[in-house]
Amino acid sequence: MSDMNTAMVEKYRNSFLKEVEANVEEGEWVKMCMQCGVCSGSCPLGPHWAHPPQEIFMMIRAGKREEVLASDSMWMCTSCYNCIVRCPRELPITHIMHGLATYAKKLGLVPKGQATAEFSQIFWNNMMKKGRVNELKLGLSLYFKDGFGQGIKNAMANQKLGMNMMKAKRMSAAEFFGGHGIKDVSGLQKMIKKAEEIEAAKLEANK
Amino acid sequence: MADDKKFAGFVCTGCGIGDRLDAGQLEMTATRDGKMQSCVQHEMLCNKEGVQLIRDTIDNDGATHIMIAACSRRAKVEAFSFPDVAMSRANLREGVIWSRPDTDEARETTQEMADDYIRMACAEVKFMTKPTPSGEQELNKNILVVGGGVTGMTAALETAAAGFKVHLVEKTGALGGWAAKWHKRIPYRAAAAGVSNGTNVDLPLPIDNNVGEMIAAVEASDKITVHLNSTVTKTSGAPGRFSADITTESGSTATENFGAIVQASGWKAFDPSALAYLGSSNADVVTNVELEALANEAGDGPIKRPSDGKEVKSVVFVQNAGQASKEEGHLPYHSGIGDLISIKQALYFKDQNGKDCDTTILFDNLRTPGAAGEDFYRSGQQQMVIFSKGKVSEVTSSGSGATVNFKDLILNEDVKLDADLVVLDLGMVPNSGPNPYAVTDALEQLPYEERDKKLAEVEKQVAEASVSIESILNLDYRQGTDLPHLVNGFTDSHFICFPYETRRSGIYAAGPVRRPMDIKQAQDDATGAAMKAIQAAVNAGQGSAAHPRVGDLSYPKFRKEGCTQCKRCTVECPFGAINEDEQRYPMFNESRCRRCGTCMGACPVRVISFENYSIDSVGQQIKNVDIPDEFDEKPRILVLACENDAYPALDQAAMSGQEISAWARVIPVRCLGSVSLSWITDSMNSGYDGIVMMGCQRGKDYQCHFVRGSTMAAERMMKVGDTLQTLNLEPERVVVHEVAITDIERAPRLIKEMEEVIEKVGMSPFKF
Ligand code: SF4
Ligand code: SF4
Ligand code: SF4
Ligand code: SF4
Numbered sequence: 001m002s003d004m005n006t007a008m009v010e011k012y013r014n015s016f017l018k019e020v021e022a023n024v025e026e027g028e029w030v031k032m033c034m035q036c037g038v039c040s041g042s043c044p045l046g047p048h049w050a051h052p053p054q055e056i057f058m059m060i061r062a063g064k065r066e067e068v069l070a071s072d073s074m075w076m077c078t079s080c081y082n083c084i085v086r087c088p089r090e091l092p093i094t095h096i097m098h099g100l101a102t103y104a105k106k107l108g109l110v111p112k113g114q115a116t117a118e119f120s121q122i123f124w125n126n127m128m129k130k131g132r133v134n135e136l137k138l139g140l141s142l143y144f145k146d147g148f149g150q151g152i153k154n155a156m157a158n159q160k161l162g163m164n165m166m167k168a169k170r171m172s173a174a175e176f177f178g179g180h181g182i183k184d185v186s187g188l189q190k191m192i193k194k195a196e197e198i199e200a201a202k203l204e205a206n207k
Numbered sequence: 208m209a210d211d212k213k214f215a216g217f218v219c220t221g222c223g224i225g226d227r228l229d230a231g232q233l234e235m236t237a238t239r240d241g242k243m244q245s246c247v248q249h250e251m252l253c254n255k256e257g258v259q260l261i262r263d264t265i266d267n268d269g270a271t272h273i274m275i276a277a278c279s280r281r282a283k284v285e286a287f288s289f290p291d292v293a294m295s296r297a298n299l300r301e302g303v304i305w306s307r308p309d310t311d312e313a314r315e316t317t318q319e320m321a322d323d324y325i326r327m328a329c330a331e332v333k334f335m336t337k338p339t340p341s342g343e344q345e346l347n348k349n350i351l352v353v354g355g356g357v358t359g360m361t362a363a364l365e366t367a368a369a370g371f372k373v374h375l376v377e378k379t380g381a382l383g384g385w386a387a388k389w390h391k392r393i394p395y396r397a398a399a400a401g402v403s404n405g406t407n408v409d410l411p412l413p414i415d416n417n418v419g420e421m422i423a424a425v426e427a428s429d430k431i432t433v434h435l436n437s438t439v440t441k442t443s444g445a446p447g448r449f450s451a452d453i454t455t456e457s458g459s460t461a462t463e464n465f466g467a468i469v470q471a472s473g474w475k476a477f478d479p480s481a482l483a484y485l486g487s488s489n490a491d492v493v494t495n496v497e498l499e500a501l502a503n504e505a506g507d508g509p510i511k512r513p514s515d516g517k518e519v520k521s522v523v524f525v526q527n528a529g530q531a532s533k534e535e536g537h538l539p540y541h542s543g544i545g546d547l548i549s550i551k552q553a554l555y556f557k558d559q560n561g562k563d564c565d566t567t568i569l570f571d572n573l574r575t576p577g578a579a580g581e582d583f584y585r586s587g588q589q590q591m592v593i594f595s596k597g598k599v600s601e602v603t604s605s606g607s608g609a610t611v612n613f614k615d616l617i618l619n620e621d622v623k624l625d626a627d628l629v630v631l632d633l634g635m636v637p638n639s640g641p642n643p644y645a646v647t648d649a650l651e652q653l654p655y656e657e658r659d660k661k662l663a664e665v666e667k668q669v670a671e672a673s674v675s676i677e678s679i680l681n682l683d684y685r686q687g688t689d690l691p692h693l694v695n696g697f698t699d700s701h702f703i704c705f706p707y708e709t710r711r712s713g714i715y716a717a718g719p720v721r722r723p724m725d726i727k728q729a730q731d732d733a734t735g736a737a738m739k740a741i742q743a744a745v746n747a748g749q750g751s752a753a754h755p756r757v758g759d760l761s762y763p764k765f766r767k768e769g770c771t772q773c774k775r776c777t778v779e780c781p782f783g784a785i786n787e788d789e790q791r792y793p794m795f796n797e798s799r800c801r802r803c804g805t806c807m808g809a810c811p812v813r814v815i816s817f818e819n820y821s822i823d824s825v826g827q828q829i830k831n832v833d834i835p836d837e838f839d840e841k842p843r844i845l846v847l848a849c850e851n852d853a854y855p856a857l858d859q860a861a862m863s864g865q866e867i868s869a870w871a872r873v874i875p876v877r878c879l880g881s882v883s884l885s886w887i888t889d890s891m892n893s894g895y896d897g898i899v900m901m902g903c904q905r906g907k908d909y910q911c912h913f914v915r916g917s918t919m920a921a922e923r924m925m926k927v928g929d930t931l932q933t934l935n936l937e938p939e940r941v942v943v944h945e946v947a948i949t950d951i952e953r954a955p956r957l958i959k960e961m962e963e964v965i966e967k968v969g970m971s972p973f974k975f
Pocket of ligand 2: 277282283
């Protein structure tokens, strides 16, 4: 268990709802859910996750901390926004889902090998380097994330796709060597840092 | 026919009537067949000039009976109001031209229909007399209000504000009832318009209890006399002339006269001892009523738990405890407002015990009726009250506090929750007297054949069950001491059209004795009932009926010589309006009577009638329809339609362009209960091919405007089959339907179905 996680368990012993409200982006909306189930019914992936949004919100209220934070449900959200559009209470469900995912990540509770979480991390690292996504490297890191042998297999399987992308100039082999970035990478990194500070301040204010 | 009767007919050619029908012929039908002494046409009878024409005929020519052939009797009621003469109306607009297609083929049958309706209206008016009030009573501007809680006090204040005097009788030593004991009240208001969703928006919160102000207002009113520690020990009479004995605890009795009565006897708390599995013996498990006392004790400070006075840090509300349950000793219904109460109480904790106090409401189905409803619920969410959907199986205890075991219904798993305090949401039990019709109601649940056999047993059960129930009004009526119950002990009311109405004319029920409700709803209810009571007193003073025939001055008269003392009328009158005199003849109580005619329909020797509605006035309409002979292929279908729902539905059907069978001849009746079997046999004998009767829904969820009229009719009609068989006729020729006012497509279809039946079984052999 990460230190932060232990601290949080200690701090919000009684109410996971309060913890969510204070630490999860848009978490203060969770209590406004009236359990109508419209969100779950609207979600295109609804039947495929362990807990659709309505249930996640109920679990938060029922104090099921471990089950919620270690769940892969919020990672399944594709950001289609159907739920937000339809929720009669106007809960920002998609954002709450991403907020929960972020919080779980901070606490180190993401299930091992969670594909979306891994992809996101790879994507983030890749993007942060040059300020733009290096498709070739992104693809390669994805292929090789589970080891060299598996990487080769993956690369072979998707060979045709890769070739086509090259032909269509969507990907360039030259990118392997450094690749090109945006003009002001450090400016971007400053911006991101600022955004992180703003977010942290906002969450601090919730406490 | 007596010489002093003078008949005048009027045919309107407006609204397209003149274009579709041959008005000259209609006029001729009225004078030749209908024997009107005069008949004129007018191109818009309802306008000033047309109405003046009728007025002049009455004033100058001395017409005493008028027949108006125009629109439905339900249209232009104000224009065609001539209370000084007898009047009938032929429905040529809705009943004929609007319900028939405007085609060449239809022209002939449409005209026949119109001619028939004119003959019928002429025949009807001939057998009517102008009703006159009995002059039995005068206006009594005193109203009795029984019950000094919020409902009773509101009724008293509203009545006083309308200029009537009130006697307010309260059983206990103080006004205010339950509501005076509440710490705070459920808010009355919703969020302001435009307040959208959000976590920090302004939502309604529990408000201060102002029952004290209400008590002060009652005490200050010079129109209200308060009787504390008192009960009503005898009530006799009728609307306009009730007499009530008000007896104090010490035994002294005052007798007062009243025009009408409002019963606001409220509710009793459900006894939680039946709910041992919910830990009702644990000191830290309290009822929602008890919690109010704890909150009052705490003042503005934190609420403490009873076992050891520890400040409550966690509380669980168990919703719907012993409610809407079939289990022995539980309430079979749901009180509806328990969830509002729990939200209110949860907010006490958030307010007084701190935001950190854990408040969980375990609900099964959450209902928040009333003005503040949904917004109040949002308010609870905003304040971090946790709403969990779960079914509580048990509340256990170990030491202080309690543990609630429940099945989480969303997550589908068993969960335990520890709490310092557990609050049970218990239902409201109406505080009504014994049900005078308990035996009848119980018998009606049984199959027809078993009723006689089970009578003694049912009577015994009912007697045992009601022995501990105190009477509230102690009515000195032949039909029992209290208001009839509707269901589950709540007093009767026509829940759709006339919510305060009971089956005892002039006595109105308001507040939680009628159905569970909160303060706001009880106040609205009380205001409505007070207005009804005033109306009843005023109507009684004028000798006219209470709803739904408000203004009707006629009342049942009966020919004593013909009466066989069979007592059907006495028993079947839904309103207990008929008593017996010393010689055991029926004694009609005019101001209790609602003019439904159920007694008239019940009387086997047909001796009961009204001035403007009788066996003859309908019988003659039936007889004056032209019955074409068998080979004409024009069947005739008699439709007896209740004027409250079925007849308006047919009018509405015509307005919306539905077709009504050209073979139908519709006669409005006051209530299906007023239908005499003689009308059925007579019409069969005179060659009608089918009869369609349309009344209101009967039974537990009845919508009959006279409560039991359609039930009585249905019972009587069960025997029609035999009669038809003795005439060698097919029983399918006579049908009874339950029709609602919204059945505008169905009602014409039901008539159409009879056409099909006739096609199948053939025309009646009784045509001449
Ligand atoms: S649609 Fe909105 S209110 Fe309904 S369950 Fe989903 S989040 Fe809750
Ligand atoms: S509303 Fe009635 S009375 Fe007036 S013109 Fe039309 S049919 Fe005639
Ligand atoms: S049955 Fe109807 S009409 Fe007859 S006395 Fe009773 S209320 Fe009056
Ligand atoms: S139903 Fe007719 S015959 Fe029977 S008691 Fe009443 S009035 Fe007399």
